[in-house]
Amino acid sequence: MEPSPQLVHPPKPRQGDRVAVVSPSFAAPAHYPAVHEQAMARLRMLTGLEPVEYATTRKDASPQARAADLNAAFADPDIRAVLATVGGDDQITVIPYLDADLVRADPKPFLGYSDNTNLLNWLWTNGVAGFYGGSTQVHLGTGPAIDPVHAASLRAALFSGGTLELTEPGESEDTGRPWDSPEALTSYGVREPTEPWTWHGPARAVTGRTWGGCLEVLQWILTAGRFPFPATALDGGVLLVETSEELPPAQEVGRILRSMGEGGFLAAVDAVVVGRPPTSDLERRPSADERRALREAQRAVAVATIATYNPEAVVVVGVPFGHTRPQWILPYGGDVTVDGVQQRVFASYA
Secondary structure, three states, X not given: OOOOOOOEOOOOOOOOOEEEEEOOOOOHHHHOHHHHHHHHHHHHHHHOOEEEEOOOOOOOOOHHHHHHHHHHHHHOOOEEEEEEXXXXXXXXXXXXXXXXXXXXXXXXOEEEOHHXXXXXXXXXXXXXXXXXXXXXXXXXXXXXXXXHHHHHHHHHHHHHOOEEEEOOOOEEEOOXXXXXXXXXXXXXXXXXXXXXXXXXXXXXXXXXXXXXXXXXXXXXXXXXXXXXXXXXXXXXXXXXXXXXXXXXXXXXXXXXXXXXXXXXXXXXXXXXXXXXXXXXXXXOOOOHXXXXXXXXXXXXXXXXXXXXXXXXXXXXXXXXXXXXXXXXXXXXXXXXXXXXXXXXXXXXOO
């Protein structure tokens, strides 16, 4: 086994720079171009960056073709960051065709979440930090405006760096309007008040390097042997976990976490940040009480499973990142402070 990697934090782009907008998983812009066009306009407005599309950004394509576009983006010296349009479910098949020498030669910030956990983990294992979050299609292209917490963390990830305190926006939606509907461009989805975050474990403050992502995708990565280090590579770190719009039941969440515990991943970290889970999709919307019960069941099994393997871990549940909106973009391989004394969370966007 190799030792834990020393991670490079790529330099930030500057206003006017070109950034790649790619579809390493599902090519949503091919099917919902109006949402994509609004996302590109808002990206220019918010950041002053110039998005550059590739052959597969708006085209359903093979893993090899998608990997070729990623390799081209990482190789181009004029491209200063890489943003994913959305997630999907087969990015694991793209990873074998990526060229690690390219990303090491000219590291660039990469932003994505969900299925992009595959690519973020691959970058992490090759010594390059990234950012978890930032889907252009979901968080820039839809709704009447960009959520303030998303805008703040996007600017920090791409420009200002620094440290931000993660705050609770007070409302959340699991899914927006259907992307083929005109309302997707002007209206949020159904939003509801959020519950306060819950804190578990000892009252202590932890600062550590992050790793993790979408829990279902982490299971695929570990099954495929794509984490080439012993679990002790995460010693003292902060584990990020959240679940997808496929709405895994609490029992399945517990089983995945249990497997990670058996692998030593839970014992290695000093803190765990658990995202607010979606409990509905465009076809299924249980009642408010049922959704609350689903969130509570997932919280309970996550807390209990983590405590079984690491009772000293500081755990906070309900943080708005991952498959939710508003969404904080979080460092992936950067530092997050989980303060169980003051019950506050801070993220470094260096």
